[in-house]
Amino acid sequence: MILDLNTLRELPARLVIKEDASQLKLLADGVTTIGEARVELNIMQGDHIFFCTGMAVCDVDIECVRCLEQYRTTLEGEIDFSIHEVSDDRNVNLDELPENELIVPAGTTEVDITAPVCEALVLTLPLKPICKEECRGLCPICGLNRNKSQCECKVEETDSRWDGLRDLQK
Ligand SMILES: [Zn+2]
Ligand SMILES: [Zn+2]
Known part of the structure; x- marks a missing residue:
């Protein structure tokens, strides 16, 4: 994803960049970018x-940790980075730079802003993606997706949210 500083006639400026989301080699295993990514800067x-501050928005298909099915969700990440012009980048110690700073020759x-855009989106990925709150997951015995049908396996259904209460009752 390229930010063309030439198109900015006046600063401060506000602009929107849209790009095929597959260009954002995003994210993590089991995450597929879908459609068009939109960046407001x-x-x-x-x-x-x-x-540069703003928002990055992108649809992704992501795998539910309970039922292992893909589901679609929208990531919206806050962008915050800067583009630093240097006349001689040999004098720049990259280790001393803040992470969200891009260095470009004067x-x-x-400017390729793919990295900060991806990072903004990655940070919003759920740690444990769940397709829907009431997802019933896979049967631990036969592996059937219990959102789709019901198997005959005898699984003791426990709801861990009540464990504490159950312990109290004993
Ligand atoms: Zn699920
Ligand atoms: Zn089963």
Whole structure:
């Protein structure tokens, strides 16, 4: 995903970049980007630096940890990075840079912002994706998806939320 600084006639500026989401080699195992990613940026200029804040929005297919089916959800991440222009990048110690700072040679107009956009989205990925709150998951015995049908296996249904209460009753 490219931010073209040339298109900014005046700063601060506000712009929207849309791009095929498959270009964002995103995320994690079991996560597929879908459709178009949309990035809204507010850009302010400092001394040899552009401050970029805004939102990244992208639909993904993601695997439910309970039933292992893919489901679709929308990721919305907050973007916050800066583009730092340097005249001689040999003097830049990359280790000392804040993570959200991109370094470009002075005069660069097209800046690849894929990394900060991906990062903003990755941070919003659920740790334990669940397709729906009432997802019943897979039968631990036969592996059947219990959202779709019912098997005959005898599984003791326990609801861990009540464990504490059950212990109290004993
Ligand atoms: Zn599920
Ligand atoms: Zn079963």
